[in-house]
Amino acid sequence: MSTSAHHLQKTSDVNAADFAHVRDWVFDLDNTLYPRHCNLFDQIDQRMTAFVAEFLSLPNDKARIVQKEFYQRHGTTLRGLMTEHQVDPDAFLEYVHDIDYSWIDPDPALGETIAALPGRKFIFTNGDRNHAERAARQLGILDHFEDIFDLVAADLVPKPAAETYDKFFGLHRVDAAHAAMFEDLSRNLTVPKQRGMRTVLVVPRNFEQTFGDVWEHEDRDGAHIDYVTDDLTTFLRAIR
Structure with a gap:
């Protein structure tokens, strides 16, 4: 199992065995399921x-x-x-969230790849359910998810609060030791790693830092991150 993110520079470096035990796949929404470059x-x-x-x-x-x-x-x-x-x-x-969702391009390849993952899939977002549903529907992936755990379900306590992850685990009976989480913010993967999840940081294309605030990109090489990818679809295919 990898313990640090720095080694990963290409998808061929992914060790599929690291994900063989995963039965619950948990995805952040914004800048994770849809790419940051769509703005x-x-x-x-x-x-x-x-x-x-x-x-x-x-x-x-x-x-x-x-x-x-x-x-x-x-x-x-x-x-x-x-x-x-x-x-x-x-x-x-x-x-x-009164915005134009047509900025997101439908991504049938991502949908097919998520559908092929064994087990349940969840969206876990600091936004609300309505926003998550509209974004996922525009992507063409909404039907592949078991449920959406949003800020309202979290009693308005956002990630990275530990109580919010624990509430999600309890509500959906997720065994963190058999789950993986995909996020675009390093700090939101600290608690998942502590709870035993496999963690994947999703970054902008070509590992650039041209978007967002500087602190959002800090600690990419932290021990709480197992993998880093700039291409979620290709990464998911590799672990299959």
């Missing part, structure tokens, strides 16, 4: 800034700074707004 999350990001600006009566540039501080400190912008300003979560989620 769907840019729309959400901009609407979060606009919401913060209006809610806190701030100019856009200051609202963006506050938004990013909430995101880094609390796991999501929403959690920060709830903790520090008692925002209505339903109003926030409805506003920020």
